[in-house]
Amino acid sequence: MPEPRVAIAYDCLFPVNAGGGERVYRRMAELFAERGCSVDYVTRGQWAAGGAPTATFTIAPVWSGDIYDRNGTRTSASAVAFAFALFRHFRRHRRDYELVVVSALPVLNVFAVRLALLGSGHYIVVDWLEVWGWRKWRDYSGPLVGSVAAALQWFGLRLGQLHTVNSRFTRDRVRRYRAAADPIVLGLVDLVGEVPEAATDRSVDPYVLFVGRHVADKRLHLLPDALAEARRSIPDLRAVVVGTGPATEVVRARAAELGVEKAITFAGRVDDELLDGLFARALVLVNPSAREGFGLVVAEAAAHATPSVVVEGEDNAAAGLVVDGVNGFVATTIHPVVLGAAIVRAIRAGAELRASTRSWFLREREGHGLASSVDAILERYRSARAR
Structure with a gap:
C-alpha cells in the first residue's frame, strides 16, 4: 500500500508561533514526510508574500488574521473564520488527501473538516491538545460561549476514525466523555530535539x-x-x-x-x-x-x-x-x-x-517518542484501509 497523502490542519505554525502545539504539529508533518508521505500543512498565513518558513512539507495558508484578544484569549470570531476557511479548502481538495490530522483547538476545526469530507472515505485523525470540563470552558469563554464550546467538544469526541492526545492525563479526559475511545498518546519528550550536554553543578548566580x-x-x-x-x-x-x-x-x-x-x-x-x-x-x-x-x-x-x-x-x-x-x-x-x-x-x-x-x-x-506515534497512526490507517 503506498504511503497516504496527508494534511495537517492547525491555525499556528512553528517557528512563527512558539507554543507546544505548534512544535507537535510541525514535527508530525516532518515525520510523515520522512516516511514518504506528501504532506500539506493547512494553516493561517502570518507572513508577507514569499516569506513563508522553509519546510520539508507544503505550507498551505488558507486564512489570515489575529486569533487572540489583547488578554491572550482565543476569540470566537477567529475560530469561526478559520473553520470556514478549512471547510472551503478541504471541500475544494477532497481528492488530494487520504489521511487528515485536524487539531481540535479550536473544536470547530473538527466539524469543518468532517463536513467538507463527508462521504469521501478519508481517514480523519482528531488531535486533542486538551479536553476541558464545562466549568473551565465557562471560565475561559463566558457562560454562553463556554456552554456552546463544551457541547461542541462532546460532539467532536464522536467524530473521526482515530483520536490522539498529548498526555495520559488528556487520554483519561477523553475516555471520561467517550468510554469506547482508544486514543493514541503521542510521545512528545523527543520534541526537545538533540539531547544537549548537561552538568549537575550550577554557577554562583542562583x-x-x-x-x-x-x-x-x-x-x-x-x-x-x-x-x-x-x-x-x-x-x-x-x-x-x-x-x-x-x-x-x-x-x-x-x-x-x-x-x-x-x-x-x-x-x-x-x-x-x-x-x-x-x-x-x-x-x-x-x-x-x-x-x-x-x-x-x-x-x-x-x-x-x-x-x-x-x-x-x-x-x-x-x-x-x-x-x-x-x-x-x-x-x-x-x-x-x-x-x-x-x-x-x-x-x-x-x-x-x-x-x-x-x-x-x-x-x-x-520510551516515548513522536516518531513511534506517527508510525502507530499510519498502522491504524493501513489497518482501517485493509478491512
Whole structure:
C-alpha cells in the first residue's frame, strides 16, 4: 500500500508561533514526510508574500488574521473564520488527501473538516491538545460561549476514525466523555530535539526560570510572591522570565510592590541558543500554569538536568510529568508560602535532584517518542484501509 497523502490542519505554525502545539504539529508533518508521505500543512498565513518558513512539507495558508484578544484569549470570531476557511479548502481538495490530522483547538476545526469530507472515505485523525470540563470552558469563554464550546467538544469526541492526545492525563479526559475511545498518546519528550550536554553543578548566580507566554492561564503573576517567599530562605535568589504577553506589566508592577523588581530579569523572547544556556544554568524551572495539555517546557528543562516546580490542578497535565523528588516537586496550591517552599526544596535538593532529573528525561525520551506515534497512526490507517 503506498504511503497516504496527508494534511495537517492547525491555525499556528512553528517557528512563527512558539507554543507546544505548534512544535507537535510541525514535527508530525516532518515525520510523515520522512516516511514518504506528501504532506500539506493547512494553516493561517502570518507572513508577507514569499516569506513563508522553509519546510520539508507544503505550507498551505488558507486564512489570515489575529486569533487572540489583547488578554491572550482565543476569540470566537477567529475560530469561526478559520473553520470556514478549512471547510472551503478541504471541500475544494477532497481528492488530494487520504489521511487528515485536524487539531481540535479550536473544536470547530473538527466539524469543518468532517463536513467538507463527508462521504469521501478519508481517514480523519482528531488531535486533542486538551479536553476541558464545562466549568473551565465557562471560565475561559463566558457562560454562553463556554456552554456552546463544551457541547461542541462532546460532539467532536464522536467524530473521526482515530483520536490522539498529548498526555495520559488528556487520554483519561477523553475516555471520561467517550468510554469506547482508544486514543493514541503521542510521545512528545523527543520534541526537545538533540539531547544537549548537561552538568549537575550550577554557577554562583542562583536563579529560577520561567518560560512561556505571559497570559492568564500561565499564572506568571504568582512568581513575584513565590520568589519573595523563597528569598526568605535564599536571600540572593532571583528569577529570569522568558516570553512576552499581556500579563508582563502586571507582573512588573507586582514585583515593584513586593520590592523584588531588581531580582527579576525580563528577558523577552530569546533565540534557541540563549534559551538553552538559561535552562542549563537555572536552579529550577518554575511553571505555575493552571492549564497545560502536556508541559513540554518541563521536558526541555529536564534535558538540561534542571528540575521543575509545577502546581497541582485539574487542567494541568504538566503536573503529571513531575514526580516529587525525581525531577522536581508539585506544589499542592498556588499560595505563595506553598509555592515558595517547593522552590526552596527543589533548590536545596541540589546536584542529586538534578542528576535524577536528567536520568528521568533520558528514560522518557527512549520510551516515548513522536516518531513511534506517527508510525502507530499510519498502522491504524493501513489497518482501517485493509478491512
